[in-house]
Amino acid sequence: MSENKNEKLKNITEKEDVLLNVKNLQVSFDTYGGEVKAVRGVNFKLDKGETLAVVGESGCGKSVTAQSIMQLIPMPPGRIKSGEVWLDGRDLLKYSDKEMEKVRGKEISMIFQDPMTSLNPTMKVGKQIMEALIKHQNMSKSEAKDKAVEMLKLVGLPNPERRAEQYAHEYSGGMRQRAMIAIALSCNPKLLIADEPTTALDVTIQAQIMDLMADLQKKLDTAIILITHDLGVVADVAKKIAVMYAGVIIEYGTYKDIFYNPKHPYTWGLLLSVPRLDVKKDLRLVPIEGTPPDLIAPPKGCPFAARCENAMKICKEKMPEEIKVNGSEEGEHFARCWLYHDLAPKVDNPVTKRRAKLNE
């Protein structure tokens, strides 16, 4: 990035390396059953070139958060009730549809879980990459064609010239996701949102794709929001992690904070409920009993209280604020949990306890 542009950025963002700042995002869907409060006040920041992982189970609002950043949720029934999404000093939620078109694909790109349904089956793959280049980079057809082939080569497809002339059904699952990445990165966006990019893929292909994304991130200095339910994938690539539950971020911190010193009982539950390939001792999995709350009528207190072993009276009555907890020096670590109120009793952290046990 040029000196000049850097200078300009410094003036418009509060901190020069913040790329994206989401403030109090609230998104609802109006359904026959009532208003589904899918996202209920989400705050996070993302630095340039950094990877943030948003982790959570189905229905926790992680995809809706991502789609709201891009304004991709169908409205109606969707509705962004409040919030701000600052990208490089501009609030995207104030943008019109037309203005957003200039942001999508150019400044922010997205890849999805199922590459087969997100690629156009009636259009050659090369042409799908060219689309964005012609629209956003004002390239001529032949320039765009060359660049499309170059992109396919960059994402590691053998025979890119021939592959550009093929349709999505002629690709394997892994190749389709590579093509999606080629489309997403063709205009060199500042931010790539990857919504469960490897969930539909086999592990060996997953390893290829994660490897590719990390490699391209280094080359192109793209920031990534990785949305996933798989803590294993997160452990490899994320710098910061946001754990979502019932429409709120219940814990946020660096990857070390979340994996080695997590504070929220839900994060404990997630970590203790997955088996580990590298652990020989057959520790019984600790499931989280119960199911997530219904977001049509979310509980007024902490949404996890009903499943939480440590729940106190206050938990069922009032939603906890984002309480700063002592994490590592390199960034903020907060948890939405009453256990970190001054008056709350001390509880043992089962994750650090298990680590100690495993290290014995």
Added chain:
Amino acid sequence: MNETLISVRDLKKYFTVRGGKTLKAVDGISFDIHKGETLGLVGESGCGKSTAGRTIVRLYEATGGEIIYKDTNINKLNKKQLKDYTRHAQMIFQDPYASLNPRMTVTDIVGEGIDIHNLYKGMERQKRIYEILELVGLSREHANRFPHEFSGGQRQRIGVARALAIEPDFIVADEPISALDVSIQAQVVNLLKDLQDELDLTYLFIAHDLSMVKHISDRVAVMYLGSIMELTESNELYDNPLHPYTKALMSAVPIPDPDISRAKKRIILQGDVPSPIDVPTGCKFQGRCPIAEDICRVEEPALREVLPGHEVACHMVKKP
């Protein structure tokens, strides 16, 4: 525990696909399942693991080979004998949404097997259904509800209850947890483990999630393109994988511990799994294998025991 319950010998299942070609979904696999154990069957999509499971409970007719259940050859059973076999061998399916009839109540679903096999009648039957529901962690209030009233994890419990209702001793669980959220997966896995201890069940546990398979299984068989590449005790498989495919597979599994996971050396396999319609000659893995030599391209390696209880199908693995 070494009493063999099911013995699979050179089992083959071919499908004829468009253009008269043959898809070799399962291409000559052999293994024993001991009484009371869990045998894990892992592999990537399309490797034939589900087809193998379905053929073993005879949802598919085998193209070749034998399945021996307690001295009976399953493939040769007539309709009446088969009904008797299905009393002993049941299946749990992957998708708890698609595998339960939406127009049947839980009582109907769980009771169907009891009726087919004429096990209990009237009050006895209802009592038995309540018992089973409680056994899988549901309650009798759930008995008159329909599947759509349940969450994914609860539906999978209904699937388990249905399988258990007729007191089988062998259960094929085909990806029973992959459609569930992580926190719910642990609930179902613990349930399966507890039921195994309580009822002395034998499982064939089919899944693509290696960590989960290792956790639940006593022994694990790794499949690739219709063949078993490696079969051994589950800790041994992780500590000492011998087949290059197993090694790559193990290294690709992400571990939810950043320090370990980031330090881990990954073997990234090139390319994709070939189509089972057009299987490579020689070893099925040779096209992607980092250590393949000439013999691998010509001759298909047989599964052989190289260490006690550790079988591998690879020319390059030498006996110590």
